[in-house]
Amino acid sequence: MSDDxxxxxxxxxxxxxxxxxxxxxxxxxxxxKQNINAQNDxxxxxxxxxxxxxxxxxxxxLVDDLRGxxxxxxxxxxxxxISVERVDSIVKEYLRTKNKPIKFFPAITVVLLPVExxxxxxxxxxxxxxxxxxxxxxxxxxxxxxGGVLKNFPAKLxxxxxxVAALVVDGQHRVKAVRDYxxxxxxxxxxxxxxxxxxVVFDNKHDLSVxxxxxxxxxxxxNTPKRVSEQKLxxxxxxxxxxxxxxxxxxxxxxxxxxDDPYQEFxxxxxxxxxxxxxxxxxxxxxxxxxxxxxxxxRYRSHDSLFPxxxxxxxxxxxxxxxxxxxADKEIVDGLPSLRKLSRIIHRNTGSFVEAAAADDLTDxxxxxxxxxLRSKGLPEGEVEVLRRLMYINQDFRQQLExxxxxxxxxxxxxxxxxxxxERALNSEKSFEYPVKSAMEITNGGTKKVIxxxxxxxxxxxxxxxxxxxxxxxxxxxxxxxxFRYVAHSKQKYSGLASNENEKRAISLEGFFESNDVAxxxxxxxxxxxxxxxxKKNDNILSMLVGQQALFGWLALKDNENRGNLSFLHAxxxxxxxxxxxxxxxxxxxxxxxxxxxxFGEEFKFSAFEGLLLKGERMAPGANNAKKAAYFIDMxxxxxxxxxxxxxxxxxxxxxxxxxxxxxxSRGYAFFSDKKDVQEISEELISNFDISQLIRRDDxxxxxxxxxxxxxxxxxxxKALGALMxxxxxxxxxxxxxxxxx
Numbered sequence: 001m002s003d004d005x006x007x008x009x010x011x012x013x014x015x016x017x018x019x020x021x022x023x024x025x026x027x028x029x030x031x032x033k034q035n036i037n038a039q040n041d042x043x044x045x046x047x048x049x050x051x052x053x054x055x056x057x058x059x060x061x062l063v064d065d066l067r068g069x070x071x072x073x074x075x076x077x078x079x080x081x082i083s084v085e086r087v088d089s090i091v092k093e094y095l096r097t098k099n100k101p102i103k104f105f106p107a108i109t110v111v112l113l114p115v116e117x118x119x120x121x122x123x124x125x126x127x128x129x130x131x132x133x134x135x136x137x138x139x140x141x142x143x144x145x146x147g148g149v150l151k152n153f154p155a156k157l158x159x160x161x162x163x164v165a166a167l168v169v170d171g172q173h174r175v176k177a178v179r180d181y182x183x184x185x186x187x188x189x190x191x192x193x194x195x196x197x198x199x200v201v202f203d204n205k206h207d208l209s210v211x212x213x214x215x216x217x218x219x220x221x222x223n224t225p226k227r228v229s230e231q232k233l234x235x236x237x238x239x240x241x242x243x244x245x246x247x248x249x250x251x252x253x254x255x256x257x258x259x260d261d262p263y264q265e266f267x268x269x270x271x272x273x274x275x276x277x278x279x280x281x282x283x284x285x286x287x288x289x290x291x292x293x294x295x296x297x298x299r300y301r302s303h304d305s306l307f308p309x310x311x312x313x314x315x316x317x318x319x320x321x322x323x324x325x326x327x328a329d330k331e332i333v334d335g336l337p338s339l340r341k342l343s344r345i346i347h348r349n350t351g352s353f354v355e356a357a358a359a360d361d362l363t364d365x366x367x368x369x370x371x372x373x374l375r376s377k378g379l380p381e382g383e384v385e386v387l388r389r390l391m392y393i394n395q396d397f398r399q400q401l402e403x404x405x406x407x408x409x410x411x412x413x414x415x416x417x418x419x420x421x422x423e424r425a426l427n428s429e430k431s432f433e434y435p436v437k438s439a440m441e442i443t444n445g446g447t448k449k450v451i452x453x454x455x456x457x458x459x460x461x462x463x464x465x466x467x468x469x470x471x472x473x474x475x476x477x478x479x480x481x482x483x484f485r486y487v488a489h490s491k492q493k494y495s496g497l498a499s500n501e502n503e504k505r506a507i508s509l510e511g512f513f514e515s516n517d518v519a520x521x522x523x524x525x526x527x528x529x530x531x532x533x534x535x536k537k538n539d540n541i542l543s544m545l546v547g548q549q550a551l552f553g554w555l556a557l558k559d560n561e562n563r564g565n566l567s568f569l570h571a572x573x574x575x576x577x578x579x580x581x582x583x584x585x586x587x588x589x590x591x592x593x594x595x596x597x598x599x600f601g602e603e604f605k606f607s608a609f610e611g612l613l614l615k616g617e618r619m620a621p622g623a624n625n626a627k628k629a630a631y632f633i634d635m636x637x638x639x640x641x642x643x644x645x646x647x648x649x650x651x652x653x654x655x656x657x658x659x660x661x662x663x664x665x666s667r668g669y670a671f672f673s674d675k676k677d678v679q680e681i682s683e684e685l686i687s688n689f690d691i692s693q694l695i696r697r698d699d700x701x702x703x704x705x706x707x708x709x710x711x712x713x714x715x716x717x718x719k720a721l722g723a724l725m726x727x728x729x730x731x732x733x734x735x736x737x738x739x740x741x742x
Contacts (some may be wrong), residue, residue, distance in 0.1 A: 138203060485516065
């Protein structure tokens with residue numbers, strides 16, 4: 001049964017009268033001990049703690065329970081680290097939620113610490129009757145113990161609250177949330193509920209500090225098994241539609257799918273090859289942080305730490321493209337994924353019906369009839385559930401609106417609050433969580449368009465094709481087998497490096513050469529090829545996060561002009577990307593290719609995206625800049641640079657036209673204002689350029705007036721300069737982009 005000293009059976013379970021001290025409740029536990037390559041044992045009693053004993057001033061203590069002098073001493077061990085926001089989230093989003101079929105809290109970890117005069121003690125005191133001869137801690141099996149408590153056998157544990165503090169070192173937020181919930185829910189003490197608990201006791205040795213051991217345990221627990229990162233959940237969460245779409249974009253198979261795994265084939269053949277399947281993006285081309293915990297930095301925000309062959313980052317795909325662009329309902333760059341948009345993608349007619357529905361159209365009976373009709377038309381159950389959720393969320397919204405007295409004071413504010421609640425419900429993470437089977441039906445149905453658009457766009461982009469050609473064929477003295485081995489080795493070993501791309505490339509190359517037998521000539525060729533790839537990447541705006549936000553924002557803009565349910569984009573992305581590739585070939589997306597604008601014999605050189613995504617040679621990230629750039633791409637593709645041309649474009653373009661010329665013009669004005677004052681710049685613009693077709697007549701008059709303030713004149717000069725720069729860009733690149741797709 002055990003390797004512990006045997007014990008004689010006994011009917012006696014009482015601990016006896018131990019100096020009439022105040023004791024904790026009795027806890028029935030199973031005892032074990034751990035020692036995995038450690039210098040000392042850790043003794044663990046696995047049991048359950050009733051909710052009542054988790055309350056303040058009961059057996060189980062949080063650091064926040066301690067009085068000032070106690071807290072000061074306890075800071076030798078753990079710091080206060082309870083987040084009010086996190087506790088509130090557990091209470092509101094988990095404990096109070098009634099629609100979950102099950103709820104479960106993992107075990108909390110509690111250390112039994114020796115205390116004296118309200119302060120933690122460095123070492124245990126001795127008492128032959130105590131467990132491990134520790135004064136204040138007592139444990140017995142249902143047998144008379146001779147040499148110790150039997151392992152893996154029921155035991156009763158208790159401790160003297162005068163001599164021992166039971167301190168939570170893992171699960172503090174769970175305990176505080178349970179306390180808050182039962183204190184405010186009106187459900188009494190919750191006596192029928194309990195939490196699993198692991199009581200920890202250290203070896204009773206004169207050279208083993210309990211304070212140091214507890215501190216180490218606290219640090220290890222709170223720093224090693226951190227919350228799983230979103231990029232890890234993408235590959236393991238089969239229930240969340242958003243994560244599932246990203247995973248399938250990278251070729252992850254459904255559970256139970258026996259299809260050939262392309263990544264296993266790459267590994268088996270030790271090379272990349274063209275699978276002929278354009279429905280997924282090779283994950284070797286996609287950067288990851290090599291970290292499974294939630295400590296995810298924002299390096300991917302500019303793609304500065306990608307390997308030279310990586311064309312995007314997994315979180316760019318997941319957060320910025322799929323969630324904030326393709327599944328966003330209104331915004332084209334920085335929106336929120338919406339159940340409304342998901343529903344339109346699955347079944348546009350039902351989505352449109354719900355948006356226009358009155359409360360009478362969304363009764364329980366009519367919702368049931370509608371869902372039955374959808375089933376009869378062959379819609380899978382998972383997709384029916386998406387539409388059913390949309391109808392019930394809107395039903396609640398319509399019913400709440402009917403309760404508003406439109407004539408009452410504050411009615412408009414109440415209506416606005418209801419609209420906010422509606423959008424919050426439609427954008428909620430819960431709206432995208434389904435049973436595994438339903439999630440499979442959803443992602444293999446109408447929303448498969450999302451996967452095919454993302455994978456198809458990246459697969460068709462010329463700069464990605466250039467990398468794929470190298471992967472498939474090798475070249476420049478580098479064999480495709482050696483290239484595969486280098487890429488696979490680097491992804492496995494160095495993805496988590498926080499270095500910039502130059503350092504990351506150098507470290508990964510030298511690490512590969514140390515681990516593999518590579519001839520000098522091939523090593524030099526690999527160095528040269530990766531440097532060439534890096535140089536091209538750094539010059540290509542489409543390699544950058546903000547450039548990809550702008551590109552997919554433009555694609556979403558085109559789709560929104562045509563029903564906005566991704567059907568147009570799914571049917572036309574090849575033609576649209578071909579247009580992008582033509583612009584790429586002409587240098588439109590190059591940071592280094594410059595155009596010029598001359599005033600007073602001074603020449604201002606600028607790239608196409610100057611003031612939008614670039615400030616000189618530096619990238620200018622951010623969703624607002626990406627949104628302006630999306631409209632800018634549309635203007636170039638349509639040959640639009642005059643205000644009247646833009647006025648005939650989709651709603652919102654005029655405002656974006658103003659934003660674009662102001663942003664571009666600010667860069668031009670910064671250059672020319674070093675040479676001339678604003679009056680001289682204005683006179684030069686009026687005299688030598690026909691700007692009346694480019695900006696508003698009122699703006700031209702203000703530019704020409706001597707009665708406006710300097711600030712106003714500067715603003716008009718920036719507009720005029722920006723309009724001239726836009727005209728230069730359109731004149732240069734429109735021939736590459738036409739004919740336009742409308």
